[in-house]
Amino acid sequence: MTAIPEKLPESLEMYLETILLLQNKGEKVRQVDIARAMGFARSSVHATVNKLMDMGLLKTDTAGGIDFTPAGKKLAQNVYERHYVFAHFLVSIGVDPITAQTDACKIEHDVSQLTFERIKAFCERNCPPLLDPED
Amino acid sequence: MTAIPEKLPESLEMYLETILLLQNKGEKVRQVDIARAMGFARSSVHATVNKLMDMGLLKTDTAGGIDFTPAGKKLAQNVYERHYVFAHFLVSIGVDPITAQTDACKIEHDVSQLTFERIKAFCERNCPPLLDPED
DNA sequence: AATAAATGTTAGTCTTACCTAACAATTCTG
DNA sequence: CAGAATTGTTAGGTAAGACTAACATTTATT
Numbered sequence: 001m002t003a004i005p006e007k008l009p010e011s012l013e014m015y016l017e018t019i020l021l022l023q024n025k026g027e028k029v030r031q032v033d034i035a036r037a038m039g040f041a042r043s044s045v046h047a048t049v050n051k052l053m054d055m056g057l058l059k060t061d062t063a064g065g066i067d068f069t070p071a072g073k074k075l076a077q078n079v080y081e082r083h084y085v086f087a088h089f090l091v092s093i094g095v096d097p098i099t100a101q102t103d104a105c106k107i108e109h110d111v112s113q114l115t116f117e118r119i120k121a122f123c124e125r126n127c128p129p130l131l132d133p134e135d
Numbered sequence: 136m137t138a139i140p141e142k143l144p145e146s147l148e149m150y151l152e153t154i155l156l157l158q159n160k161g162e163k164v165r166q167v168d169i170a171r172a173m174g175f176a177r178s179s180v181h182a183t184v185n186k187l188m189d190m191g192l193l194k195t196d197t198a199g200g201i202d203f204t205p206a207g208k209k210l211a212q213n214v215y216e217r218h219y220v221f222a223h224f225l226v227s228i229g230v231d232p233i234t235a236q237t238d239a240c241k242i243e244h245d246v247s248q249l250t251f252e253r254i255k256a257f258c259e260r261n262c263p264p265l266l267d268p269e270d
Numbered sequence: 271a272a273t274a275a276a277t278g279t280t281a282g283t284c285t286t287a288c289c290t291a292a293c294a295a296t297t298c299t300g
Numbered sequence: 301c302a303g304a305a306t307t308g309t310t311a312g313g314t315a316a317g318a319c320t321a322a323c324a325t326t327t328a329t330t
Contacts, residue, residue: 011317032277044318046279064326093253103246110241118228146287167307179288181309277326284319289312296307 002054008075010109014038015048016057016076017083017108019066028065082108085120092123137189143210145244149173150183151192151211152218152243154201163200217243220255227258 008016018037022029035045049066052058057072068076087104091097143151153172157164170180184201187193192207203211222239226232 009316030277040317041319042278043280043320048317050279090250090253093257095247095250095253099247099249103250106245107242110245111238112230112234114234115225115230115238118225118230122228144286165307175287176289177308178290178310183287271330273329275326275328277324279324280322282320282322284317286316286318287314289314291313292309292311294307294309296305298305299303300301 001056002051004055004057004071012048012052013075013079013109014105015045015052016068016072017079019058019068020073020076020080023067028061028063029067030065034066079108082111082116085116085123089119089123092126136191137186139190139192139206147183147187148210148214148244150180150187151203151207152214154193154203155208155211155215158202163196163198164202165200169201214243217246217251220251220258224254224258227261 015034015038018034019029022033022037027033031042031045031049034040034049035042038045049058052072053060056069057075059067059069061067083104086107087097087100090100090103095103150169150173153169154164157168157172162168166177166180166184169175169184170177173180184193187207188195191204192210194202194204196202218239221242222232222235225235225238230238
């Protein structure tokens with residue numbers, strides 16, 4: 001049981017976010033699905049999934065696939081909400097959607113809670129309504 | 136003579152930015168000054184400064200200190216302008232200056248030229264006038 | 271059920287970017 | 301100008317996070 005660091009490294013956040021997106025497509029998530037989605041070797045995914053399980057963020061589900069623990073799900077949703085808000089914000093100031101996605105994907109791991117909240121508030125004041133990140 | 140990659144890694148950008156800040160204080164810049172400013176060991180700075188020289192971004196000045204080549208200066212100023220604009224933007228939406236600095240310091244290495252330009256344009260429309268980044 | 275394909279696992283390697291420790295060269299100071 | 305302190309350099313080490321290749325296990329197909 002490895003401890004969860006105060007701030008999860010970007011790479012681990014990306015794994016969690018990817019798994020959440022795959023889950024939301026409705027299929028059982030396997031290592032190989034993560035590998036394909038991220039463009040990594042299966043062996044790399046294996047090592048990282050093991051680490052995330054060791055941290056208590058992932059578990060194997062009843063069907064033998066990969067699933068979140070409650071703590072893992074919370075973190076994944078948090079990362080995804082950041083992504084969503086930053087991408088939305090960037091589009092709202094005139095960045096094209098493709099670039100907004102890639103830039104949001106980097107920013108989402110970096111900025112403080114405070115900055116996130118300010119950007120979110122900015123969107124709520126100035127942008128068309130946010131869709132639910134759960135979709 | 137190592138090639139300059141299309142996108143300089145964050146760590147190298149931080150070295151360039153730090154050197155620019157030190158230069159702007161008016162003193163000759165030595166390895167040990169960089170090491171102190173960044174909180175790194177002299178040996179780490181040595182390796183990286185060598186690499187940046189090998190890339191043709193830094194050179195030794197006449198007094199034996201470290202100076203930019205024209206290409207290096209351009210890159211350093213570019214990084215610093217990003218930093219400046221992002222920090223300014225964050226403050227303008229209600230982030231406190233300390234947090235704005237640390238967040239800008241991460242974002243500055245990550246986002247596309249387009250996003251940078253949009254944020255800059257946003258500032259020009261909505262914020263008090265920018266000071267000159269050269270100061 | 272046997273074989274083929276897909277998936278998971280292990281072992282070993284690479285790069286980046288930091289570190290400490292020891293040594294060399296330079297610079298400062300009495 | 302000699303010793304002390306500072307600065308620069310070299311050697312070797314570590315951790316993260318990716319890789320390939322080989323092997324093991326599971327799943328699918330005939």
